[in-house]
Amino acid sequence: MQPAGSGLTGRLPRVPVAAVAAAVPALVIVGLLVTTLVMSVRAGTHDSSLTLDHYRRVWADPFAYRALVNTFGYAFFALVTALVVGVPIAWLTERTDLPGRSVVWALMFLAILIPGFFTAMGWVFMFHPTIGVVNGWIRDAFGPDAPILNVASIPGMGITAGLNLAVIVFVLTSASLRAMDASLEEAAAVCGAGLRARMRRITLPLAWPGVFAAMLFVVTAAISAVDGPLLIGLPNRIYVFSTYLIQQSTTPGSGEARHGVIAAFSTFMVVLAIVLTVAYSRILARSHRYEVVAGRGYRPSVVRLGRWAVPAWLFIGVYFALLKLAPLLLAVWTSLVPYFQPPSIDALGDVSLDNWRDLPWDLVQRTATNTVILTVVAPTICIALALLLSWVIVRGRGAARYALDATAFLPTAVPGLIFAYSARLAVLYFVHLPFGIELYGSLALLAIVFAVGSLGFATRLLNSSLMQIHRDLDDSARVAGATTGQVVRRVTLPLIRPTVAVGWLFMALLVFRDLSLPILLGSADTMTLSMTIWTEWDQSEFGSAAALNLIMLVALLPLIAVYWKLTRGGRVQVL
Amino acid sequence: MTGFASTRPSARRRVLAATAVAVLSVAGCGGDDDEAPEARSAESTVGEVSAELQSIIDAANEEGSLELASAASFGQTDAGEALVDAFEGYYPGLDIDVRSTPGASQGETANKVREEVLAGQPAHTDVLGVTAGAVGSLVGDDVLLTDIAWDALPDVQPDMVDSVYDATVEVQRFIQVVVYNTDAVAEDEVPTTTEDLLSPQFDGRLGTTPFLGGFDILLEEWGLDRTKEYMTAFAGQLGGQVGGGSDVNPLVTGQFDLIAFLPGPGAADVLKADGAPIDYTILSDAAMTYQLVLTVPTTAAHPNAAQLWINFVASPTGQALLREHAYMDTPLVEGSLTGEQMAEAEADGAEFVDADVAWYAELDQEEYGRNAQEIIDIVRNGTGG
Numbered sequence: 001m002q003p004a005g006s007g008l009t010g011r012l013p014r015v016p017v018a019a020v021a022a023a024v025p026a027l028v029i030v031g032l033l034v035t036t037l038v039m040s041v042r043a044g045t046h047d048s049s050l051t052l053d054h055y056r057r058v059w060a061d062p063f064a065y066r067a068l069v070n071t072f073g074y075a076f077f078a079l080v081t082a083l084v085v086g087v088p089i090a091w092l093t094e095r096t097d098l099p100g101r102s103v104v105w106a107l108m109f110l111a112i113l114i115p116g117f118f119t120a121m122g123w124v125f126m127f128h129p130t131i132g133v134v135n136g137w138i139r140d141a142f143g144p145d146a147p148i149l150n151v152a153s154i155p156g157m158g159i160t161a162g163l164n165l166a167v168i169v170f171v172l173t174s175a176s177l178r179a180m181d182a183s184l185e186e187a188a189a190v191c192g193a194g195l196r197a198r199m200r201r202i203t204l205p206l207a208w209p210g211v212f213a214a215m216l217f218v219v220t221a222a223i224s225a226v227d228g229p230l231l232i233g234l235p236n237r238i239y240v241f242s243t244y245l246i247q248q249s250t251t252p253g254s255g256e257a258r259h260g261v262i263a264a265f266s267t268f269m270v271v272l273a274i275v276l277t278v279a280y281s282r283i284l285a286r287s288h289r290y291e292v293v294a295g296r297g298y299r300p301s302v303v304r305l306g307r308w309a310v311p312a313w314l315f316i317g318v319y320f321a322l323l324k325l326a327p328l329l330l331a332v333w334t335s336l337v338p339y340f341q342p343p344s345i346d347a348l349g350d351v352s353l354d355n356w357r358d359l360p361w362d363l364v365q366r367t368a369t370n371t372v373i374l375t376v377v378a379p380t381i382c383i384a385l386a387l388l389l390s391w392v393i394v395r396g397r398g399a400a401r402y403a404l405d406a407t408a409f410l411p412t413a414v415p416g417l418i419f420a421y422s423a424r425l426a427v428l429y430f431v432h433l434p435f436g437i438e439l440y441g442s443l444a445l446l447a448i449v450f451a452v453g454s455l456g457f458a459t460r461l462l463n464s465s466l467m468q469i470h471r472d473l474d475d476s477a478r479v480a481g482a483t484t485g486q487v488v489r490r491v492t493l494p495l496i497r498p499t500v501a502v503g504w505l506f507m508a509l510l511v512f513r514d515l516s517l518p519i520l521l522g523s524a525d526t527m528t529l530s531m532t533i534w535t536e537w538d539q540s541e542f543g544s545a546a547a548l549n550l551i552m553l554v555a556l557l558p559l560i561a562v563y564w565k566l567t568r569g570g571r572v573q574v575l
Numbered sequence: 576m577t578g579f580a581s582t583r584p585s586a587r588r589r590v591l592a593a594t595a596v597a598v599l600s601v602a603g604c605g606g607d608d609d610e611a612p613e614a615r616s617a618e619s620t621v622g623e624v625s626a627e628l629q630s631i632i633d634a635a636n637e638e639g640s641l642e643l644a645s646a647a648s649f650g651q652t653d654a655g656e657a658l659v660d661a662f663e664g665y666y667p668g669l670d671i672d673v674r675s676t677p678g679a680s681q682g683e684t685a686n687k688v689r690e691e692v693l694a695g696q697p698a699h700t701d702v703l704g705v706t707a708g709a710v711g712s713l714v715g716d717d718v719l720l721t722d723i724a725w726d727a728l729p730d731v732q733p734d735m736v737d738s739v740y741d742a743t744v745e746v747q748r749f750i751q752v753v754v755y756n757t758d759a760v761a762e763d764e765v766p767t768t769t770e771d772l773l774s775p776q777f778d779g780r781l782g783t784t785p786f787l788g789g790f791d792i793l794l795e796e797w798g799l800d801r802t803k804e805y806m807t808a809f810a811g812q813l814g815g816q817v818g819g820g821s822d823v824n825p826l827v828t829g830q831f832d833l834i835a836f837l838p839g840p841g842a843a844d845v846l847k848a849d850g851a852p853i854d855y856t857i858l859s860d861a862a863m864t865y866q867l868v869l870t871v872p873t874t875a876a877h878p879n880a881a882q883l884w885i886n887f888v889a890s891p892t893g894q895a896l897l898r899e900h901a902y903m904d905t906p907l908v909e910g911s912l913t914g915e916q917m918a919e920a921e922a923d924g925a926e927f928v929d930a931d932v933a934w935y936a937e938l939d940q941e942e943y944g945r946n947a948q949e950i951i952d953i954v955r956n957g958t959g960g
Contacts, residue, residue: 046693063952130814130830152815235830236815237955340828363677428694440696523699524642524676535678540817540824 018484019400022392025385026407028452032422033270033414035430039263039422045429054260055267064265067244070154071223074240077158078165078222079215085162085319086169087211092312093170094177095203096303100313107320109564112167114324114556115513117227117533118549121542122327123160124232125334127151133330133342152236157229161222163323168221169214176210177203195303212283216276216413223269224415226516231537241269242417246520249421259425266418273413277406280413328553334546355543363532364548368555371512371528373443378450379507383500385451386458391488393459394466395474405459412456416449420520423449441523449517454507465499466492498566505563512556529555619892621665627727632669634879640672641880644684644700654900658893665887671880682786685709688872692718698872701881706749706838707737707866707932708791708947711940714740720871720878728882730890735907737932743868745905745931746888747897748913749838750920751789751863754823757852759832768860769793772809772835779814782831787954788838791947792863792930795938799946803953809835810954826853838865840916841902848902862925864917866905866932 043049058064092098093105126134127149135148150156184206188198204211229243239247248262305312333343336351386408393405411419427439439445469492477487493500515530522531529552536545621628635641649655659675679687685705688698693716705713713719719742725731737743753766759780766772772781787806794802817825817834823842825831843855869885871878887893894904898912906914917927928934935943 061952063955128830131828235817237813339824360677428690428696438696440691440694441699522678524644524674527676527678531678538678540822540828542828 018388019392019396019404022388022404025389025452025455026404028448029407029410029419029455032419032426032452033410035422035426036263036266036270036418039259039425040267042260045259045425051260054264057258057261058264058268061261063239064244064261067239067241068265068268070239071241071244073154074158074161074229075219075222077155078161079218081159081162082165082169082218083211083215086166086214087173087207089166089316089319090170090174090177091203092305092316094174096305096312098305098309098312104316107316108167108170110560111164111320111323112171114553115227115515115530115549116161116164116225117231117515117530117537118331118553119164119323119327120160120228120231121334121537121545121549122330123151123156125330125340126326127156131340136342151232152238154238157232157238157240158222160228160232161225162218163319164225165218165221166319166323168217169211172210172214172217173207176207209283212280216280219276220273220413220415224417224516226417226519230515230519230534241265241415242516245417245421249424249520262421266421269418270414273410273415277409277413331546331549334542335544335550337543340542355547359544359547360532363527364529364551367527367529367532370443370526371530374447374450374526374528375508375512377443378447378511379454379504381447382451382454382458382507383462383504386455386462386503387500389455389459390462390466391492394463395471405463408459409456411453412460416453417516417520419453420449420517424521441521441525443526446517446521446526449521450511450514453517454510458503458507461499461503462496465496469495502563502566505559505566509556509559509563512559513552619661619664620667621729621886621890623729624667625727625729627724628729631727631879631882632666635669635671635877635883638671638877638880640674641877641884642699642701643673643675643884644703645675645677645679645681649897649901654897657896657900658888661892661896662884662887665890665892666883669883671877680785681705682709685713689713689716689718692716692872692874696874697876698874701871701875701877702884703870703872704746704867705743705870707743707868707930708935708943710737710740710743710868710870710932711935711938712944713870714742715940717873719743720873720875723871723878723882728886728889730886730893732889732907735889735905737868739933739936743870743932744885744889745866745868745907746885746893747839747867747901747903748864748905748907748917749788749867749903750840750857750913750916750927751792751861751865752837752840752843752855752857753833753835754826754837754840754843754853754855755833756826756829756831757854759829765854765856766833767856767858769805769858770860771858772833773805773812777833778812780832781809781812782815782817782825782834783809783813783836783954784834784838785816785955787836787951789861789863789865789930790836790950790954791943792865792928793861794943794946794950796928799949802946802950806950806953813954823853827851839903839913844902857920857925859925862920863928863930865930868932 039045040054041050041052043051043053058068089104089108093101098104124132126132129135129148129150129152132148132151135150138146138148151160185198185202188202193201223241226242226246229238229240230246232238233240234243234247244265245262248258330343334340335355336353337347338350338352338354341347341350389404389408393401393408423445424440427445431439433439439448473491473495474487477491482490513530514528515534518526518528518531519534522528529548533545533548533552536542536548624632643659645655649658655675655677659673662673663669663671681704684700685703688700688703691698703713703719710719714721719740721740721742723742725736725741725744726733731744735745737745753772755765764776766774766777771777790802790806793805797805814831817823817831823834823837823846826834827846837855840855843853846853869888871881871885875881888897889905889908891908894908894911897904902912904911904913906917921927
């Protein structure tokens with residue numbers, strides 16, 4: 001989180017204008033977090049007196065307290081699972097001679113882009129205590145009292161989330177491992193250290209900043225995720241932060257939503273995010289101690305797997321099968337049968353296309369249109385804002401850019417749901433735009449919140465890219481008479497275009513599949529395809545939900561193909 | 576794993592229609608109708624148009640559209656679609672765009688509208704479908720229009736309009752029931768009292784609605800302490816909760832064997848008509864009914880179109896469509912299916928508590944809200960897995 005470009009001394013004409021413009025998204029981020037804080041100490045939406053009652057209620061209310069405890073348990077299991085799966089696969093891919101490593105990249109790439117609720121649905125079909133196919137087989141084989149794999153539990157939900165998030169760990173950790181100098185490991189090997197000792201004392205410490213960054217992402221993403229908690233947790237009355245927030249804000253039972261309690265709960269999450277961010281910054285600040293890459297002769301050492309290649313591939317294969325292949329097959333099956341039932345010869349008689357034929361096509365068309373608009377607009381706003389921010393952060397001078405950089409990073413650590421919730425309250429009660437412009441319930445609000453929530457990711461990406469463009473190029477253009485605008489348009493943008501394109505597309509894919517923000521900010525005008533799938537699922541229309549999920553997957557394929565091409569098989573780093 | 580092969584998606588959508596709008600509920604004795612009830616006394620148009628009605632139609636045309644959130648239009652269901660399809664043709668000269676959006680439950684919708692109105696924003700739905708228990712607090716917060724000239728709407732019978740606030744029209748009445756899978760629950764196991772639901776044999780086999788349909792009536796009948804004690808034990812029996820539409824499909828998939836506190840037998844009747852091993856029972860010590868009413872939010876963008884919608888749903892045509900697709904209507908109309916079911920249950924000894932808007936208005940709203948929330952939290956409090 002070092003502000004890129006520190007130490008640069010070049011001029012930045014019209015910095016005040018750019019800086020003021022860049023301050024706008026930063027102020028939005030701060031404003032939304034302040035809204036949360038204010039609501040947590042405000043007596044009510046129409047009562048501005050201050051109180052700490054909401055915090056007391058979080059502790060005193062068993063529902064809120066249990067949701068808080070569940071959240072930590074859920075995040076813990078997600079984190080452990082993601083690390084246990086993601087780090088070894090990254091190591092196998094980057095530091096061993098595992099055959100077919102490009103296939104691993106392809107599989108992981110697909111895994112990150114297929115919606116999380118797709119996996120969650122599949123896991124319900126496989127591991128639900130009463131309707132799970134795998135549990136049915138276990139009971140058939142070992143009797144009705146045999147222990148089962150229960151996805152409807154905090155460990156089950158955490159593991160499901162962790163398997164999805166292992167991809168993020170894989171991507172971030174593999175980047176660190178790839179950038180490592182082999183000389184330290186080779187020196188350790190010469191001194192007699194075995195593979196295990198080298199891993200413990202050399203490889204893992206060197207990879208630690210990348211691993212910690214991955215942990216930060218995983219914890220934030222797990223806390224923010226709604227797919228597993230909604231699909232698996234809610235029907236089984238297992239609440240975590242995301243489902244607590246959604247339910248308390250939309251279905252309080254009777255009377256007004258408990259905004260104060262929700263805000264108090266959210267404040268805990270924001271504090272946790274800030275603590276993690278500070279810890280991450282410190283690790284990054286100390287990471288120079290591990291900087292050993294130098295010169296062009298660098299190459300990472302490769303561990304020969306030998307016969308271990310088979311179990312290594314087995315590990316990867318089982319992971320991918322559990323994560324995507326089995327859910328995919330079950331989704332196809334579920335979309336073809338009238339009600340959910342295990343695949344069997346007998347059930348083949350029930351197979352039909354009724355679920356597909358009976359889909360609410362008008363609604364699908366309407367929500368698909370919203371989804372496409374959102375998929376185009378939100379990443380565009382985000383990239384535009386991020387460009388502005390990164391330009392000021394990298395090319396600017398003065399301490400303010402450090403503050404801008406830190407603020408822009410916050411959405412990486414703060415769950416996006418909190419931004420969405422605060423935005424909803426802000427436009428409902430506090431922010432009134434001129435000229436009769438109403439943001440409440442609009443697609444514009446959803447696009448803005450998506451964009452702001454992705455700024456952390458986008459500015460990291462663009463900061464790195466801008467840092468690689470030497471300021472001399474700007475100066476040369478200016479000497480030739482170019483204005484700042486012309487420098488940006490004709491020098492900077494063409495050079496960073498590949499990064500912008502990849503970043504835009506990656507965000508577009510995430511927006512396309514996202515469920516959490518639409519569900520909180522949704523209205524008739526903003527309903528998305530993912531919300532339609534959730535609506536069908538919530539009404540136990542499993543077949544329709546599965547069919548829509550498959551449609552969504554097919555719709556994603558062209559985007560995925562373009563992304564694949566731009567990133568040369570997913571190897572261009574975007575996270 | 577239980578299930579039945581003949582449950583078609585269209586049948587399941589009718590199940591949703593039967594329950595899509597219900598959130599609060601209780602009820603004894605399954606009905607035996609296996610055939611879809613006929614549309615009775617239904618006319619496809621409103622008939623003679625009075626000057627008052629014409630002015631409402633003209634004003635609705637001026638408004639140009641009608642926005643219906645799930646609960647007001649019975650969701651993405653056969654009933655909802657049939658109602659929307661038939662609505663416009665019901666009024667001569669009416670030409671507006673009707674948009675129905677499924678998803679949110681009745682409670683979610685009501686809460687959202689309350690927030691919107693309190694914040695001075697236009698309501699996201701022009702018609703609000705709520706159960707009678709929610710009306711008092713919504714009127715108290717000035718969320719509902721209370722000056723609608725219902726007598727200008729020819730199909731809204733005077734006894735459909737609530738006598739306390741003059742703000743709502745009854746369009747369905749829910750008999751609170753326990754629905755069960757007859758393959759999983761033997762005839763001699765079928766619960767007949769609230770105490771039966773606490774039997775160890777049902778531990779983990781029970782599901783319920785997120786809002787415990789009709790529990791608040793128990794609250795008034797039993798008092799807070801007894802209800803809390805009961806609901807704490809009941810929560811311990813639960814295997815989980817059904818979705819926002821409070822549907823009964825989890826009985827078909829085998830997720831649950833029984834679903835308690837379900838609003839109305841319509842969902843069970845739909846599945847029964849398709850051959851599913853589903854039936855329902857009314858608990859003898861919790862025989863109660865409550866209303867689903869339609870009303871117009873204060874900040875509705877299209878209040879005239881909203882009134883036309885309410886009139887249409889209350890009309891013989893609208894009620895016939897509800898009967899045909901959702902198997903539930905209001906006993907206030909001639910040929911009512913729900914009326915027949917209530918009469919049958921009463922003949923079998925059930926003594927219903929009819930919780931209409933007036934019944935709820937008698938309660939101390941603040942105390943009622945507080946206690947109701949406490950009970951919901953007990954059951955919703957969930958588990959750590």
